[in-house]
Amino acid sequence: GNSVTQMEGPVTLSEEAFLTINCTYTATGYPSLFWYVQYPGEGLQLLLKATKADDKGSNKGFEATYRKETTSFHLEKGSVQVSDSAVYFCALPSGGGADGLTFGKGTHLIIQP
């Protein structure tokens, strides 16, 4: 099946810093790619997605570009806020004809004022 690797955390940044969270994947074909966010004590929320190569997903100031050449889908934000503190998950379809997503381990982001 498909798999995803994302950078380990925690990642600690100051407010207004530039954010990059790396994500690379292994998959058959060119599946859709996703970023989810989990705030403390809550379930996951779909943050953004890209459905084909070179697509850019964006939401709430976050962006990620589907790069098939490097099999990557890195999450970026130009100026982070304290409210962005959360755990971020990269995900893709599990593959093999099955529904459901395979998630990375998650990256805990801590933004300090």
Place this chain on the structure above:
Amino acid sequence: DARVTQTPRDKVTEMGQEVTMRCQPILGHNTVFWYRQTMMQGLELLAYFRNRAPLDDSGMPKDRFSAEMPDATLATLKIQPSEPRDSAVYFCASGFRGLAEFFGPGTRLTVL
């Protein structure tokens, strides 16, 4: 604002007891998923349903876990008997066309 709801939010029980977790998916969504989250394993897909029919439960320990969807507004996950290694946060998610787009808040299960 449509949401996936889960009950209970927290459950503490003793080893050997039966645990039932409930999920109300968003009305109209045709796919419902059960995931488990632990620090060691991360997020694992346990089972999912499409149009209420179970399609895959290969992620569940068959001898003790069971998942059902008695109607379009209710999905259940049952553990009998529960064991300490089942302690985790269990998430229900719903969506269309196989995408788990909306997650519930989770049930935090602690088995003593």
